[in-house]
Amino acid sequence: MSAFPRFPARVQPASREALSEGLLPDLLGYRLRRAQVAVFNDFVRTMTELQLTPGQFGTLVLVDANPGLSQTALGGLLGIDRSTVVPLIDRLEGRGLLRREASPTDRRTHALILTDAGYSLLAEAVARVRAHENRIASSLSPQERTQLIELLAQIG
Amino acid sequence: MSAFPRFPARVQPASREALSEGLLPDLLGYRLRRAQVAVFNDFVRTMTELQLTPGQFGTLVLVDANPGLSQTALGGLLGIDRSTVVPLIDRLEGRGLLRREASPTDRRTHALILTDAGYSLLAEAVARVRAHENRIASSLSPQERTQLIELLAQIG
DNA sequence: GGGTAATGTTGGACGCCCAAACTAATAGTG
């Protein structure tokens, strides 16, 4: 899903009477969504100061790893539509974190590159993301965390 | 998350030149999102005939498991805002799958109950969801699937 | 060269969030 779609913030199980979740807890899609809500919320808290959404963070990482990346290729890596990439890049470019440069080989495409400010912010963001990862995986042993990532990779 | 937010459909890795995903593949949030995209897309395909979104399906399951559930309690279980519950119930009620009944104990709340049509559709939907689960977990052994669900439950 | 395909952009639609306001009804307090 998204760089990330917006997700509900709080999930309070409701009430005194024990409510049943039916067969939902056994469904992968349900568990996946619950887990992503939790992770998403922590990510947002982690990045409030830097003002980066998951999608924006992913963009910085990918442009850093692939200088000159095109918008369509970025969308492919991020798993979002190319029309969704436009406002994403608009905002980052507006903040001076990256630039759309002319591609020397293809005048249709924009070659995306980080600015110095973009590099600096990315470095800071990466540090925070590491702390974020430790937080969300705090109830997992290192082995469990690794295995979870591997299992997820087989599904997605 | 969502009942589910809308998610991107296709993820084509892009190109001839090997693109790097940077540190993204090691991040739980990233893997979670990718997995959920895949699961969401398969769910939508599974339910096109029944015309049920993940949120609507979850609603039917929860109302079935908790007859007389209130809308706020439903939102709590589903993890969505109570203002988001309104159009969700509107649609299901409009299709004759459930009803808002008067609660005998609290005249403010609506007691949600399934209609006969709702029960029938739910039964059919559950059958399809089981097939869907098998499909998305097809690259996992039964033990791996179980463990994935347990690990996810610890995070979310 | 002329048809086909790809890139980035726009516009319309939808689902979700939040906040605020409003009504009706319940619960708590003096």
Add this chain to the structure above:
DNA sequence: CACTATTAGTTTGGGCGTCCAACATTACCC
């Protein structure tokens, strides 16, 4: 018992992220 505070459901309005379809521009291929 009366007054206040709280809660349930709804509506409205703003915002964001996503999709798809359509469009102009540019590139590719035979």
